[in-house]
Amino acid sequence: MTASRQRAVVVGAGRAGTAAVEQLRAAGFDGEVVVLHDETTPPYDRTACAKGVLSGKQRPADVALPMDPRLDVTWRLGRRAAALDPWAKVLTTDEGEELGYDGLVVATGAAPVVPPGWPVGQPGFHVLYTLADAWRLRGELRTASVVAVVGGGLTGCEVASFVCSSGRTCVLVDPSDRVLGRPLGPMAGALVTDELARQRVDLRLGRRVRRVEPVRRGWLLLLDDGTEVVADAVVATVGERPDTSWLDGVPGLDTSDGLLCDERLRVVGAPDVVAAGTVARWPNLQYSPRPVRLGQWITAWEHGRAAAATLLGGEPPGGAVTHVPRFWSEQFGLRIQVIGMLPSDGEVRVTYLRPGRRDVARGGVLISHYGSTGLEGVVAVNATRAFTSMARGLLATSGAAIHAVAEIQAPTHAPIHAGIQTPIEVPRLAAVG
Template sequence: MRHRAGDLDRIVIAGAGRAAVAAVEELHRLGFTGAVTVLGGEEHPPYHRPACSKGLLTGRQRPADAHLASTAPARWLPGRVAVELDSARQVVYTHTGEAFEYDGLIVATGAKPVIPDGWPVGEPGLYTLHDVEDALALGAALREARRVAVVGAGFTGSEAACVVSSLARECVIIDSNAQVMTRAVGAVTGGLVADSMRREGVRMRLGRRVRVVSRSRRGWRLDLDDGSHVDADVVISALGERPDTGWFTVPGADTSDGLLCDESLRVLGTKRIVAAGAVARWPNPWYGDAPGRCDQWIAALEQGQAAARTLLAGHRPAPAAPVQPRYWSDLFGLRIQVCGRLDGADDIEVTELRPGRRDVARGGMVAVHLRDGVARGVVAVNAPRQFTTLAREMRAAGPLARPRVSLPAQTSQQRRLSLVG
């Protein structure tokens, strides 16, 4: 698929994260010879965002260490936040007052952190953990803190709690769910990981919501919905993210939960506009028929590549973008790996690699999520060999094959449990 003169001369990419870098590289690989302009909302060049809750937060990495290098030709413009779109004239406007004309537009603006109304985030001691500046500011505050409260026990919140604990700070984590990382690893695995975190000294206030955040003599006071409260020197708000679509002012476009796209990532109701990364919502075969978002780091790379291919296809048919969810994390000595789709209604078969251990997660476990007897997702903790086997089988079968993935062979030291969703 080669670039044709007069077809596309100017491509603008709004956003400069993993999806944007992948799109630039794919455009170059496919032979696009026109101008590519990348508008980055941050002052930093593209970087590995997962480093924000890991190396950048601990101070073991500098921003330059997390740089996401690319040799593909493009005009990189940091510090340009897209604030308005004139799709009729094909112009993107930024907060700097500049206007960027395009023949094709890739929207990769990602997501913004969720901040509850009335929370004075930005005041000393109250932080989000989303970008480089957040990580640097929070890392500096943690060096002086004694007690830290993490509000939100998703992946980011749990990783932040791991960092706080590694710094020998007292840590309490608050979440409305009864376990940690519910959306990311499911309720069963999330409950076992929470047990491991408790044994590491992390205090848990699960099944609770923060009603009020206020200043106190000790720093911050968090009033919970059961009438109790938590005092902390530092508060980390990790309550998830929402797609950054407020600037996307195209009449008729569905921006209710990201940008609604077709199966090839073309934004519905627009011309010459595609989307990639956390901002895109499309009928991903791995998720079933209903459009959904896949906002993991690996998925952003694959979506960026697919969006570039679709844009260069113009009005011609373009391949669908089947993106299999897969992600991982290391925290408290637990290697957590996930592949496929997880749903609260799934039946779950859990294999314990070392039955009898009080800490099931640390001893190793695999949770296979099934629907109608068909494997839809796999979660493994401290079981990399078993995970690799299962994930490879699912990926080889493809999203539409309804694969009946074989469970890991049991040994005399393993135990398998079946749980009904």
């Protein structure tokens, strides 16, 4: 058996999928690599949709993920996985093409979820997930005076920040009593909520949208307390669901919340299949044996590399893929940084960088979360230097790469070429070298 007659298939071309491709080649695999990408655009940084692309600081071409064309990858753009036979090792695409594989990386990410009947796609009513979504929304916001954002998570708040900074009225609706409570914890979420109120965001917290109706110019949202919101444009950021529908009905797979994996990202119930990124639910033994999903950019990047190493038979340090979650966001003049896990029943310690200021978040605050193992997570708002010091300590004790504290900047874009090759039936995947 020669390595050139082997095939690895990667489903998904986000950060997890592209990182897996890069690692396969870096580890010496010289067989065929086929990537299915369900969008017609080359792979891009999805996190830029609510940041640079929406604000106009970046154009679509600026956010393409850099991929060296010398990696020799067959890109199937605009193709989705439709079915899987893990025992025959055959994946079927949405066009009926059957791809045999020796190793499979599932990196399909997630898809936005909206209530049934919401008119997503009609003029003025948007979700924000893909690059096309962001570009379409940016065009419509040029003529909007009032924008309603439904959902107070990271994406919703970043959209609201742009809307306010461009001089438009923003109404933000969320069923919680504060924004960002889930990703930042209740205390940091409350401080950021106070800052949004100071910047005159029309906050409708503790409220749900019961009905959506078109009006002469825009949309009417009827809330559960009987009040109404009339907006020129609506952006729904109410959640996402792991993209595993194509795996429904496959015997032995647990897709109840993403794709269940073991501690090395091997999909339970499917030989020679690994998962990476938002779609993967695995026991992050850095914190707990309970399987979890994480949706951050850095998680996808590290997962993709680790999943590819597992597929090639590599052994991660300690025999398990462990990970320290971390992410950042800039909104309303606040630099928000998070690292680690935030235990709900642990001790919380707060450090105010400028005590006595009424605008606590803008003045700078560091919130440390302690659990059974000691310091487990840190949230910083406008406290970059203090955060960096604590983050380095957390990463050092976990064995993670210290350089990962810094924001990762993509290098210059390299062109990506799509192509189609004839399927080849081949044996088990292996590294060369």
